[in-house]
Amino acid sequence: EIVLTQSPDFQSVTPKEKVTITCRASQSIGSSLHWYQQKPDQSPKLLVKYVSQSSSGVPSRFSGSGSGTDFTLTINSLEAEDAATYYCHQSSSLPYTFGGGSKVEIK
Amino acid sequence: QLQLQESGPGLVKPSETLSLTCTVSGGSISSNSYYWGWIRQPPGKGLEWIGSIYYRGSTNYNPSLNSRVTVSIDTSKNQFSLRLNSVTAADTAVYYCAHHVQQVDYWGQGTLVTVSS
Numbered sequence: 001e002i003v004l005t006q007s008p009d010f011q012s013v014t015p016k017e018k019v020t021i022t023c024r025a026s027q028s029i030g031s032s033l034h035w036y037q038q039k040p041d042q043s044p045k046l047l048v049k050y051v052s053q054s055s056s057g058v059p060s061r062f063s064g065s066g067s068g069t070d071f072t073l074t075i076n077s078l079e080a081e082d083a084a085t086y087y088c089h090q091s092s093s094l095p096y097t098f099g100g101g102s103k104v105e106i107k
Numbered sequence: 108q109l110q111l112q113e114s115g116p117g118l119v120k121p122s123e124t125l126s127l128t129c130t131v132s133g134g135s136i137s138s139n140s141y142y143w144g145w146i147r148q149p150p151g152k153g154l155e156w157i158g159s160i161y162y163r164g165s166t167n168y169n170p171s172l173n174s175r176v177t178v179s180i181d182t183s184k185n186q187f188s189l190r191l192n193s194v195t196a197a198d199t200a201v202y203y204c205a206h207h208v209q210q211v212d213y214w215g216q217g218t219l220v221t222v223s224s
Contacts, residue, residue, distance in 0.1 A: 001170075032209055034209070034210040034211075036211070043203060043214035043215065043216055043217055044154065044203075044211070044214055045214075046210055046211060046212060049209075049210040050209075050210070055210075055212075087153065087154055089154075089210070089211070091207075091209035091210065094167055095156055095167075095168075095169040095170060095171070096156040097156065098153055098154040098155070098156070099153070100153045101153050101154075
């Protein structure tokens with residue numbers, strides 16, 4: 001099973017600041033890495049697929065990068081509505097796995 | 108726009124079977140090249156993939172649950188279902204049904220299932 005390790009677990013950030021979340025895979029997963037945003041009491045929402053492809057309707061301040069085992073989700077100029085927990089997900093091999101989540105709080 | 112809706116009991120007794128159904132609207136469950144899956148999230152915790160079924164009926168399950176889980180599809184009703192046997196308190200979670208190729212494009216709203224006597 002591929003383990004995805006996210007960091008940090010939690011960060012408190014001022015609006016307009018830049019946020020970086022990392023996801024490290026226990027083995028190479030190529031580009032089969034996706035990012036989701038989950039707000040309290042809501043289902044997760046796809047933000048980025050295949051490392052860097054933005055999902056339809058997602059604001060341009062969200063972007064993804066990386067390859068192999070190390071991946072990054074960046075939120076440029078954080079907005080209040082971005083308060084959420086963010087998860088990475090690998091579909092390179094079964095069983096599909098998710099990272100433990102990274103919570104972003106607005107200061 | 109595809110919509111998924113979970114339904115089923117919110118309370119299941121220990122050792123019994125958890126059964127949930129996902130009704131798909133806004134599209135056909137028989138669409139090519141798509142998977143229909145179940146993902147769960149224990150209260151306050153992260154996401155765990157349970158298993159998925161291809162539109163033609165082949166299945167894949169998480170080995171951690173493999174011996175207890177069955178996912179099936181009913182194309183005539185545009186539904187797919189989850190059965191999880193011999194549940195314990197550790198199976199208490201919000202259960203999401205999902206549509207995916209590799210990334211999960213669509214999620215149901217989720218349904219909380221509590222395992223308790």
